[in-house]
Amino acid sequence: MQAGDVKLGSIFFDNHRYEIPMFQRPYVWGEERNWRPLWTDIAAAADSVVADMLSGDWPEEPPTYFLGAIVVKAIPTHPQRLGGSMLVDGQQRLTTLQVMLAAARAVATEVGAESAAGRFGEWVENSEKAVHEKWPDDKYKLWPLPQDRSEYLWAVRDVGDQSPCPDPAHRICEARSWFEGQILRWATGDGDPSDRLDALHSAMETRIALVRITLEKTDNAQVIFEALNHRGVELSQSDLVKNLLFRLVEEDQGSRHMSESLLVDHWLPLDGREWRAETVTGRIKRSLLDQVVAYWLTLRRGEVVSVERLFDEFRTWLLDGGYKASDVIKDIRQYADLYDKLVTDPPDEPTAALVDLVLATKTNTAWPLLLWIYGDDRITEDQRRDAAGALSSYLVRRMLCGLTTKDYNRLFVHILQSARKRIDAGGLLSDAIADELARLAGETRNWPGDGEFVAAIMGSNFYGLNRARQRVFFAGIENHLRDDKAEDANPVRACWEYLNIEHVMPQNWRAKWPLADGNDEDLLARREQAINSVGNLTLTNGRLNSQMRDKAWPSKRLALQQKSTLLITTASILAAPPGVAVEDAAAWPTEWDETRIAKRRAYLVGLALEVWPRPEITPAAEYGDDAGSGGEEEEDFS
16 A cells, blocks of 8 residues: 555546446535535635735745545556546545536636636546547546436536536535536636636645555455544445445455446435435434345344444444345345335335334334335235234334333344244244234233223323324324225325324313313312313314314314314214214214213224234243343334
């Protein structure tokens, strides 16, 4: 390995091409953390050249501004191609510099600084005479990844090319526009724009430097890459996973020619913005892809994998297991697609309800089990539906009973392992999931029976549950009511955060909902117990909720009649629920009181037992340590 300081002019002066290898992540730099500090340093260097030009006093050792490091490794070259280097590290920086140079060329052309425009252009494109006709892409000093390619080629396009940007929201397109604006403002500041742009070029040629580390054939690029990046905040865990996989494809497994096809055909969508979007797990922000790769590795290993240790655990699993990198790339993509399909287009309503529950309550620890259930071809659709129903019942009963989520990560991995053994032995998944869950014992793991479940729902403070859990309950009841006879059979989802929990009789009841005898302590106690009970709660959208919150019953009833379409409201608040005597049904909507709240509560409890049943299986003795019995509260993979 050789390392040394080099001026920027030396990096881009020769006819040479820098290739960004497939294991690198796409372009992610942005304005505040990257472009602005880079431009600040370059503008300062250019200002120092302008000052020297005005004074006529040229320092023997002008100040040097360092922009960081790049790591390169020579690549085999076809006889008709220009010599090239693989960018092991520093591709974000060099891509940004190339885009900035193209922007400077455009500004120089715009203000009539032809000499500066020509010199900036020589740093963006190799000499036309040096490029063989069979290899036209050698025209560019830098060759980007496929997922950045069309935007990069637009950003460094020839002067006069007015074609629109393929994706204006792409970071490279944004960088080109941003640098062009900054350079134009700087060039048209105090002084002649042509002179100032000459100063900018001179500064970049002689006063801007990089540390260039050149690897020899025997140097381990992976070790050097990790040393430079593994402890930084820029690269995500899934970036490191991708880097290792594609490096193995290109180097260790003799499949360099497969690298681009694997990237384009399999990994490319995973570099998209939707997969890089940050999700919050606990108090930690992670990319969605980090999370899903952790779920995938958990189901493959049969052991809990945290996102924080994802890359280390992945590398150990991959190298110790001798797995083929190309197969692993395809497998990760397959399960990422499966995750996306389950979230956006679940195959049936039991699955959709389970996924909605998991997303609404952020029970991320269930995902490895879900991905295995829906990813194993031996499992039939009927078995998957039954398993989804059992898991939904288990989760809903425990959350409404206020039971802990402690150790869910180990618990679900244990269920996965046990169910997988049952399937391997020719058993049915639906039996395996329900049996395993029903036999769990102990407060931290049991599947609550009907008595415990009913008592939890009948309690006087159902409203004390968090809002996501309340929405799960009411959404489940609502969807159960929306059978094939319902006018609107489209399901509602607990994830819809615009759905609010509304008190029919308001918490501030004293002004417009007076008791017959305000001094009767028994009536007062009964009223207070009814207010936050499940029988007095329903779902509304936010606008309706604020419109009618504390109004008297006649006004609230009218608002519900005019606006509400939910059956949990229309079929048990605005009309008498099943079980109310015929002679009482007609008078049901005229009032809303403690008696009606109690009857509706009993009605909802009966529906809950239908929606989330539990099999008649006796729990075993205390659930053992084979799934882990750690005392940590671990609701996610962070």
